[in-house]
Amino acid sequence: MEESVLLISDGVVHPSLAARFWLRRALAVTPGYRFRRVASLEALPGLLPGRTFQAMVLYVHHNTISPLALERLEEFVGGGGGLLAVHSASASFNQEERWFELLGGRFVEHGPIEQFEVRPSEPQDSAFGEIPHFSVRDELYRHEYDPGNQVHFFAEVGGEREPMVWTRLWEGGRVCYCALGHTVSSVRHPQVGEILRRGLAWVCGNPSGEEALG
Numbered sequence: 747m748e749e750s751v752l753l754i755s756d757g758v759v760h761p762s763l764a765a766r767f768w769l770r771r772a773l774a775v776t777p778g779y780r781f782r783r784v785a786s787l788e789a790l791p792g793l794l795p796g797r798t799f800q801a802m803v804l805y806v807h808h809n810t811i812s813p814l815a816l817e818r819l820e821e822f823v824g825g826g827g828g829l830l831a832v833h834s835a836s837a838s839f840n841q842e843e844r845w846f847e848l849l850g851g852r853f854v855e856h857g858p859i860e861q862f863e864v865r866p867s868e869p870q871d872s873a874f875g876e877i878p879h880f881s882v883r884d885e886l887y888r889h890e891y892d893p894g895n896q897v898h899f900f901a902e903v904g905g906e907r908e909p910m911v912w913t914r915l916w917e918g919g920r921v922c923y924c925a926l927g928h929t930v931s932s933v934r935h936p937q938v939g940e941i942l943r944r945g946l947a948w949v950c951g952n953p954s955g956e957e958a959l960g
Contacts (some may be wrong), residue, residue: 749779749800749950752793756785756806760834764930769805769832772939773946787811790818801828801949804835805927811839823848823919828949832942833927836889849923850914851891859929862886862901864910864937873913873948874898877937884932887925899941911941913948920949 753773755766773779784793786806791814793799802822811819816839823829829848837853839845846852865879877899886901888908895912902908913922922945926932933939 751779751781752799752802753781753783754804760807761805765933768933772942776943787815790815794818803830805832807834808838824917826918828920830946830949831923848916850895851889854888856885856887859885864899864901866899867897874944880937882932882935884926885928922949
């Protein structure tokens with residue numbers, strides 16, 4: 747049975763058209779999903795509750811969100827839907843405290859695009875399996891984040907662990923955030939693609955991605 751997923755993706759520079767293309771490619775290779783694409787969360791009032799989606803993927807950099815669209819997003823996740831948010835999603839809607847409470851983190855800063863190591867928090871992960879550590883060239887996002895998040899991957903910055911991927915339960919739904927994804931090489935990286943696919947499987951309710959990953 748296919749899972750219906752709403753892919754919300756927009757941008758020319760951040761995220762770039764090429765990165766958005768490769769994100770779609772990374773997710774589309776997984777059997778068992780049917781995607782509907784829109785450019786903005788502002789489409790939610792017209793789509794919900796008339797259509798049934800198992801999850802949403804959010805890969806945008808937008809400054810504002812209307813109260814109605816935010817309310818529909820909260821209703822969707824709170825009612826049991828899944829949300830996979832990627833990279834600049836955490837830097838969007840800066841004035842909306844409710845958005846960061848749902849997501850579990852708030853973008854603070856990033857340095858130049860650089861090469862850095864991403865490491866799993868545990869050698870065996872119930873949601874992400876045994877994805878090994880890897881090196882990626884990307885923006886290294888820094889966040890304020892909820893200490894209740896479950897951190898799955900991190901980068902070391904100044905001797906401290908900076909979360910790169912986390913998951914959380916929010917009311918009745920599931921949220922996964924991946925900070926990677928600014929550069930095309932990052933989105934095309936095999937391990938990043940696997941993280942995104944398994945993150946989507948987890949927010950859809952497949953803890954280790956067995957059904958979605960075949």
